[in-house]
Amino acid sequence: MKSFLRVPALLAVVAPAFVMFAAPARAQDPAPAEPKKEDGKKDDAKVEDKWVAVVGGDIHAGTGEVLKGATILGKNGKIHAIGYDLDIPKDAKVHDVSGLRVYPGLVAISSQGLLGNAMAEFDDTIDPFSTRMVLGLAAGITTTGVGGSAVKLKRFSVDGAVVNERAYTVMSWSGRNPRTKSELREKFADAARYIREQREWERKSKEEKDLPEPKKSGIDGGVLSVLRGETQAKFNASDRDDLLGIARLAQEYGFRPIIDGCQEGWTVADELGRAGARVVLTARDRRSKDEQQSAAGGTSIENAAILHKSGCMVAVTPPTEGVDLGGLEGRDIRMLTIEAGFAVRGGLPERAALEAITIVPARMMGISHRVGSLEVGKDFDLLVTDGDLLHYATYVQWAFVDGRMVYDKEKELYYAHIRPRPVAEKKLDAGETAESKPADEPKTEGDKKDGDKKDGEDDEQKKEGDKDDGEKKDGEKKDGEKKEDKPGEKQD
Amino acid sequence: MEHSSTTARATDSGSERSGSPTPTTMKTCTTIALAVALAAPSFAGETLAIRVGRAETVSHGVVEHAVILVEDGKIAIVGEDLPVERGIPVLDRPEWTVVPGFVNCYSRLGCDSEGGDDNSPDVKAIDELWPKSPAYKEVVEHGVTTLSLYPAGNGISGQSVTIRPLGATAEEMVLKDGQYVKMVVRSDSPSKRRITDAFKKVAEYDEKVVKAREKFDKDKKGGSKKDEKADDKKSDEKKAFDPAAQEAKSDDKKDEKKDDGFVPPQPDEKLRPWLEMRVGAKRGLVAMSQASDWLHFQDALGKNELAYDLRLVLQRESDLYHVFEKKTNELDVDGIGDKKLRCVVEPTLTVAAGTLRTRNLPHELHRSGAKVVFIPRNDSLGDHQQWRSNVGEVVSAGLPADVALRAMTLEAAEVAGVADLVGSIEKGKHANLVFLTGAPFEASTKIAAVMLDGEFVHGEVYQ
Numbered sequence: 001m002k003s004f005l006r007v008p009a010l011l012a013v014v015a016p017a018f019v020m021f022a023a024p025a026r027a028q029d030p031a032p033a034e035p036k037k038e039d040g041k042k043d044d045a046k047v048e049d050k051w052v053a054v055v056g057g058d059i060h061a062g063t064g065e066v067l068k069g070a071t072i073l074g075k076n077g078k079i080h081a082i083g084y085d086l087d088i089p090k091d092a093k094v095h096d097v098s099g100l101r102v103y104p105g106l107v108a109i110s111s112q113g114l115l116g117n118a119m120a121e122f123d124d125t126i127d128p129f130s131t132r133m134v135l136g137l138a139a140g141i142t143t144t145g146v147g148g149s150a151v152k153l154k155r156f157s158v159d160g161a162v163v164n165e166r167a168y169t170v171m172s173w174s175g176r177n178p179r180t181k182s183e184l185r186e187k188f189a190d191a192a193r194y195i196r197e198q199r200e201w202e203r204k205s206k207e208e209k210d211l212p213e214p215k216k217s218g219i220d221g222g223v224l225s226v227l228r229g230e231t232q233a234k235f236n237a238s239d240r241d242d243l244l245g246i247a248r249l250a251q252e253y254g255f256r257p258i259i260d261g262c263q264e265g266w267t268v269a270d271e272l273g274r275a276g277a278r279v280v281l282t283a284r285d286r287r288s289k290d291e292q293q294s295a296a297g298g299t300s301i302e303n304a305a306i307l308h309k310s311g312c313m314v315a316v317t318p319p320t321e322g323v324d325l326g327g328l329e330g331r332d333i334r335m336l337t338i339e340a341g342f343a344v345r346g347g348l349p350e351r352a353a354l355e356a357i358t359i360v361p362a363r364m365m366g367i368s369h370r371v372g373s374l375e376v377g378k379d380f381d382l383l384v385t386d387g388d389l390l391h392y393a394t395y396v397q398w399a400f401v402d403g404r405m406v407y408d409k410e411k412e413l414y415y416a417h418i419r420p421r422p423v424a425e426k427k428l429d430a431g432e433t434a435e436s437k438p439a440d441e442p443k444t445e446g447d448k449k450d451g452d453k454k455d456g457e458d459d460e461q462k463k464e465g466d467k468d469d470g471e472k473k474d475g476e477k478k479d480g481e482k483k484e485d486k487p488g489e490k491q492d
Numbered sequence: 493m494e495h496s497s498t499t500a501r502a503t504d505s506g507s508e509r510s511g512s513p514t515p516t517t518m519k520t521c522t523t524i525a526l527a528v529a530l531a532a533p534s535f536a537g538e539t540l541a542i543r544v545g546r547a548e549t550v551s552h553g554v555v556e557h558a559v560i561l562v563e564d565g566k567i568a569i570v571g572e573d574l575p576v577e578r579g580i581p582v583l584d585r586p587e588w589t590v591v592p593g594f595v596n597c598y599s600r601l602g603c604d605s606e607g608g609d610d611n612s613p614d615v616k617a618i619d620e621l622w623p624k625s626p627a628y629k630e631v632v633e634h635g636v637t638t639l640s641l642y643p644a645g646n647g648i649s650g651q652s653v654t655i656r657p658l659g660a661t662a663e664e665m666v667l668k669d670g671q672y673v674k675m676v677v678r679s680d681s682p683s684k685r686r687i688t689d690a691f692k693k694v695a696e697y698d699e700k701v702v703k704a705r706e707k708f709d710k711d712k713k714g715g716s717k718k719d720e721k722a723d724d725k726k727s728d729e730k731k732a733f734d735p736a737a738q739e740a741k742s743d744d745k746k747d748e749k750k751d752d753g754f755v756p757p758q759p760d761e762k763l764r765p766w767l768e769m770r771v772g773a774k775r776g777l778v779a780m781s782q783a784s785d786w787l788h789f790q791d792a793l794g795k796n797e798l799a800y801d802l803r804l805v806l807q808r809e810s811d812l813y814h815v816f817e818k819k820t821n822e823l824d825v826d827g828i829g830d831k832k833l834r835c836v837v838e839p840t841l842t843v844a845a846g847t848l849r850t851r852n853l854p855h856e857l858h859r860s861g862a863k864v865v866f867i868p869r870n871d872s873l874g875d876h877q878q879w880r881s882n883v884g885e886v887v888s889a890g891l892p893a894d895v896a897l898r899a900m901t902l903e904a905a906e907v908a909g910v911a912d913l914v915g916s917i918e919k920g921k922h923a924n925l926v927f928l929t930g931a932p933f934e935a936s937t938k939i940a941a942v943m944l945d946g947e948f949v950h951g952e953v954y955q
Contacts, residue, residue, distance in 0.1 A: 116679065116784060124681040124791075127784040129814045131845050156814070157824045158787040404822065413846055 050076050051092030052403045057102040062358045062373035074380035077402035097384045099422055104374050105142025105381035109280050109315050109361040111333040112322045120147050122162050128155045132323045137399045137407035138414055139334035142381040143371045150365040155406040167365035168232040169222035175242050187220040188253050191227050194219045226255050238263035247275035258364050263287050266306040267296045273310035278364050280315045283342035305347030315361040316343050341390045386422055397421055539563045541576040544588040550902045551916035562923040565946035570917055588940055591932055592916050593637025593924030595904035598836050598867045602627045607645025611686050613673050613765040615650030617641045621662045628657035631876045633950040635939050637924035640908040648675040648686055654908040671909030672777040673765050677789040684792040690766045691796045697763055701756045708754045769798050776800035783814035790825045801834040801907050806853055809845040816860035829860025834907055836865045839883040855891040865907050866899040884933035893933050
């Protein structure tokens with residue numbers, strides 16, 4: 001597992017080099033150039049650090065570690081520290097999540113509709129007030145691939161939502177349309193030749209200055225950037241022979257393909273593993289075997305588990321990419337965790353299943369240096385849940401993106417009435433009594449019986465330590481914020 | 493049904509009285525500004541005192557037992573129980589309440605052309621003004637005494653024209669040409685690019701002016717005149733950037749020429765409105781329909797200067813309330829209310845998305861600090877007729893009645909650029925008055941009479 005993790009770590013180092021950040025020279029009013037720069041500097045100086053702390057939850061970092069009752073501290077949208085007994089700045093927004101779990105925000109490798117009607121150019125089209133974005137966050141999704149870009153579900157703002165504008169290039173390789181295969185082979189051959197010639201020219205041109213640069217015309221830009229490691233190649237393939245072909249192409253040219261579908265992947269898992277394939281699959285896909293084939297084929301419930309075992313990175317995605325509000329419930333993009341559950345059912349280890357909806361899709365999109373796990377320096381994108389993330393009864397209670405709370409189950413329309421939030425348990429030191437309760441406790445006190453755990457422990461003798469006292473104040477503060485939030489809704 | 497019969501009668505009486513408003517005087521008028529002053533001629537020279545139970549002046553609160561003296565189509569004086577000089581005819585209607593004539597500042601009434609996604613800030617609605625449209629006469633009966641028309645289109649469609657809805661010729665009707673430039677902003681790249689590109693061009697023009705200035709100074713120095721002062725240069729440049737100064741003060745410009753002689757390069761016609769909007773000589777009227785549009789608009793605008801009002805399209809499940817206030821919604825940018833913008837909205841109640849909970853967005857706008865401006869729900873004649881009762885619904889749902897009345901009159905006149913002429917009952921303004929049988933937003937209240945520029949154009953006044 002460790003060696004497995006090292007590769008992505010390398011990737012993460014490389015990634016910032018080619019990640020295309022969202023706001024280049026565009027729009028930023030070209031008017032008076034000089035004073036503007038000064039303004040910018042002043043603004044930077046004025047901006048105060050924004051602190052946020054999620055305190056007391058069991059932190060499932062997504063890297064394998066679980067820190068029980070720990071604190072995660074965010075600064076200006078990034079994770080500043082994770083651990084115990086952290087110094088929390090006074091002006092931090094503190095959220096007490098004792099008794100709840102903390103997970104990294106989920107990454108949907110591909111979705112539709114979560115950003116409003118936006119289809120492309122997401123900086124200009126994202127709708128941060130879209131109800132579907134709220135539904136996506138309620139499902140735990142904080143980052144999504146859409147139209148080849150990786151974008152965050154950032155509410156209340158249109159700035160900086162795009163994490164990687166060109167996360168992958170889609171390529172075609174299909175036995176059902178054989179021409180695609182030969183064409184792609186040619187493109188790779190041409191691009192590889194071009195790179196060789198280019199290197200040769202760079203080497204020689206130091207001595208011979210008149211040497212003409214090799215011509216770039218006719219070279220496929222997408223393929224070229226894949227070979228240079230600037231973007232990822234994504235294929236849509238499920239047939240065994242296609243998977244084999246892609247694996248061989250990838251080994252020949254030394255890139256790691258993303259393979260979407262991969263239904264028969266379990267039959268050629270070794271080859272795919274050797275090619276370093278990254279697989280996006282739907283664990284509950286069903287497809288019968290082609291009876292004309294003698295070898296094994298069709299789908300297997302073990303597909304994810306087998307591919308994982310053979311060294312492929314496995315991401316899962318539900319059967320449909322949109323937010324389905326009609327028809328059958330349980331198949332759309334909001335079911336990421338359920339889909340991961342199906343993979344677990346087929347033998348995938350739970351940890352790999354969690355990674356299949358967090359860090360793995362993040363790596364595939366070249367954004368694992370920012371999202372996908374809870375590590376210091378990464379974006380403060382996390383979920384607070386009332387139970388095991390992969391359990392069907394679990395709800396996301398809060399979701400944070402870039403350090404800002406963007407979803408609160410109790411406040412949004414959709415699930416507030418279902419299984420009210422369990423009351424936070426206070427750990428009390430001996431000899432202390434809890435005279436006053438945190439401000440937000442009375443509200444949920446009555447609901448406590450509905451809470452899923454720790455019903456047995458009584459609240460008769462609640463005591464609060466010095467530290468908890470501080471938290472209590474913060475709790476009050478938090479409640480105040482709640483009241484301020486969206487007064488419009490109470491106006492009617 | 494009853495209402496329609498009264499309007500029918502009213503049309504007759506209205507048309508009889510208004511007749512043709514003395515075309516002879518019009519011939520002498522050369523400029524639009526003059527036309528405004530003389531546009532209400534049939535009452536010219538006549539004086540009438542109107543005594544009513546209550547006058548809601550909008551600008552100066554409510555006056556009980558009000559007397560309004562109308563002279564030459566203008567309001568000469570308003571006051572409580574004023575003595576009326578002998579010889580001046582008095583219209584005594586103690587059962588009436590009078591309010592300013594309504595101003596619909598966002599309309600396509602009587603215009604038929606269609607527009608696309610054009611970027612044409614130079615197009616003018618005045619060019620498609622058709623005085624013979626029967627629609628104008630009808631809206632007057634519903635109390636609408638001022639209209640602002642805009643060019644059709646979903647891009648930057650062009651400049652408005654504000655009119656009095658009666659007149660034989662376009663000149664007779666026009667109160668103000670080119671007050672606002674209507675533009676639609678959506679959450680998409682093309683509409684954002686229209687704005688960013690415009691400001692790029694503005695910046696290019698600024699550079700051009702600076703270069704021209706430098707060249708001019710150089711030439712001048714070459715001509716062995718070194719009496720330039722740095723201060724002068726700066727102020728001149730400012731003038732050069734200010735097209736309002738260029739246009740309005742063409743006489744002053746001659747004087748400038750004597751001083752200095754520098755003439756800034758002419759901006760092209762598509763650029764000129766942007767230069768004017770930058771200094772507030774014109775205003776943008778930015779139409780948007782969802783909350784994200786506001787954020788994208790602010791993003792496109794950046795730190796550029798632009799004078800603008802908003803047209804917020806309130807759809808049934810409008811989510812615009814997300815961007816009224818920065819603080820409560822955790823926005824990165826100021827909200828609409830924080831900027832105290834004027835917002836043109838239809839008087840309608842909406843619901844919170846996905847629910848049946850009503851929201852009173854006009855009221856929420858008002859409370860957030862924005863200035864509400866009402867227009868009829870649609871541009872149909874029926875909606876003009878329903879306008880006051882639709883506003884009444886919003887009032888009964890919580891919006892203060894005085895704010896609502898202001899939104900139909902003075903605040904709308906601000907958007908239309910004629911707040912100095914109409915929109916309130918005060919001395920010197922046009923005598924555009926709507927006489928009601930009761931409180932403005934009571935369901936049972938009817939329009940008894942309408943006066944436009946001192947002349948009764950609707951209602952049976954002299955029985």
